[in-house]
Amino acid sequence: MGRHRALLIGASGYEVSGVSSLPFIPNDLARLGTVLKERGFDEVQVLAAREGGKQVSANYVNARVIGFLKRARQGDTLLIFLSGHGVHSRGRDYLVPEDIDEDTHPFESGCVAIDWRQHLDETLAGHVVFLIDACREGIEQGSMGMAGVQQWSRQKISAALRRKVAYVYACSPGQLALFVRAQESPIQAVEGIEPGESFSLFSRSVSDAISAQPATGMLALDEFKETVQGRMTELHRVYAKRGTPQTLRVVTDISSESFYFLPSLKAGPTAAPPSSSAPSGALSDVAGIDAGRHAVRRRRQILATLTLAAVLAGVGWGVFSHFTGAGSPTGKSLLEGAKSNFSGNVDLSKEGKVDWVQWGYLPKDRDVTAEFSGGPAETACQHLNVYCVTRKADSFEIGDFRSLGTEPPTRLYAGRQPVSFSWTGGSAPHQSASGVRSVVYQGGPGAGFRILVPTTATTRTFRLYVSYRQGGIRFSASLRGDSSHSYTDTADTESGELNTxxxxxxxxxCRTPEPSLLEVNIKLERNHGGGNVTLMAATLQ
Known part of the structure; x- marks a missing residue:
């Protein structure tokens, strides 16, 4: 049966001008290595700070990764963690080795290409997960002729390999993977972190997410992403990092909801995953029905607690209820849905007391005279964030959307649409705006979006502003792990005027007795020619 094996490689002791050292990486990897061993991995190799003062070179990294892939047995699950500085050039991502020379030209020729496709084709491993913490601050990439982090993680991945390989990037294109320096102090105490510690937000969040996972649960890729994102958001806030939190990016064709890359301590590393017929987030009943139910509750609590910690830390329920404008907590789950048409302007900051988000806005839209202006979202938004997201400052409750279709989302300014949005108190650089008519839409096969929103024992109201044309849509909402509470709506433009x-x-x-998640999906189920579904804005109060 397949084993679980991990290879953790860190480049930290840089000496070349323009590339800062990253002294926290050896400790990051040692901590993660310990967590993985405790979690039941059959083998964990930690390679950082080589003996005898030897540097982590390009040849060393390549040899270790290739050998690791070659030694895999049939059905093994491999986890490869790469940490250090990274650059992007000509459509490929690179890890900068410690022995890079400043006179190397082109610079990337002395780096490690994160592309082992030949060896991935040949490995017997069933699945390979790369965790890449390298779109790093502290490198003068402009002086090296690099595209830097603006294009990081955009490299083309072999379509065949995407069926068994997952790439998890610490941040999205245009973002930096941040770290905490020893002299930085949090604005409040953080559980499990001592004063004076230095660490990568991503690496620490990965360790914390795996440590928090119940022993009977085999963490799925989608839940791993959500849990790590929540922890990174918390650390970003308590250490007062600038801008919006870095956003994980996962590149794979593996079904992230059914791919489990952690072994179960109770059933052993080769235990079967939970039944596909079980509710989302449910666990295998290897420890018995009672233990399984407890693990389900525990998993939901851990996931939502990490996501909500930035808001709840140090705040009593009474204060939080006053802050949200909601009533006192109650012990019963609730999910009620309603729909309505809307027009005119929506003041997001007035409606979204807890959080709000708007998709697609760029200041240049104010000068556009054409009826429509836009293009691929990742290209248009790369200097800002992956989908031109503007959020309420100092809040990150509403999750980033996940596109469901095969075509990349498009950013669009629609100058004549009868609806618009305004706000104040937004995150930099878009602190305020009015009359915004920018959106993000998706067309093509399977078009749609998924959004996750934390739920608590206090009643909350979530509003999602959307539009659709030339097709039939299906809107659905449900509470994670609770199939008895759901809401569904369908609509179709077939009987309306063309192009309306x-x-x-x-x-x-919604509310839940324990912290959990509200899952919202909107999909284009029928396409009557040129159909699409559009995300505009969302609020939470």
Missing amino acids: IYFRVYKLT
Whole structure:
């Protein structure tokens, strides 16, 4: 049966001008290595700070990764963690080795290409997960003729390999993977972190997410992403990092909801995953029905607690209820949905007391005279963030969307649409704006979006502003792990006028006895020619 094996490689002791050292990496990898061993991995190799003062060179990294892939047995699950500085050039990502020379030209020729496709084709491993913490601050990439982090993680991945390989990047294109320096102090105490520690937000969040996972649970890739994202967001806030939190990016064709890359301590490393017929987030019943139910509750609590910690830390329920404008906590789950058409301007900051988000806005839209202006979202937004997201400052409750279709989302400014959005108190650089008519949409096969929103024992109201044209949509909402509470709506433009755009707001009122997640999906189920579904904005109060 397949084993679980991990290879952790860190480049930290840089000496070349323009590339800062990263002294926290050896400790990051040692901590993660310990966590993986405790979690039941059959083998964990930690390679950082080589003996005898030897540097982590390009040849050393390549040899270790290739050998690791070659030694895999049939059905093994491999985890390869790469940490250090990284650059992007000509469509490929590179890890900068410690022995890089400043006179190397082109610079990337002395780096490690994160591309072992031949060896990945040949390995007997069933799945390989790369965790890449290298789109790093502290490197003068402009002086090296690099595209830097603006294009980081955009490299083309072999379509065949995407069926068994997952790439998890510490941040999205245009972002930096941040770290905490020893002299930085949090604005409040952080559980498990001592004063004076230095660490990568991503590496530490990965360790914390795996440590928090119940022993009977085999963490799925989608839950891993959500849990790590929540912890990174918390650390970003308590260490007062600038801008919006870095956003994980996962590149794979593996079904992230059914791919489990952690072994179960109770059933052993080769235990079968939970039944596909079980509710989302459910666990295998290897420890018995009672233990399984407890693990389900524990998993939901851990996931939502890490996501909510930035808001809840140090805040009593009474204060939080006053902050949200909601009533006192109650012990019963609730999910009620309603829909309505809307027009005119929506003041997001007035409506979204807890959080709000708007997709697609760029200041240059104010000068556009054409009816429509836009293009691929990742290209248009790369200097800002992956989808031109503007959020309420100092808040990160509403999760980033996940596109469901095969075509990349498009950013669009629609100058004549009858709806618009305004706000104040937004995150930099878009602290305020008015009359915004920018959106992100997706067309093509399977078009749609998924959004996750934390739920608590206090009643909350989530509103999602969308539009659709030339097709039939299906909107659904449910509480994670609770199939008895759901809301569904369908609509179709078939009986309407050709090319008419329909604007709709969905209002969801929800609560859960324990911290959990509200999952919202909107999909284009029928396409009548040129159909699409559009995300505009969302609020939480």
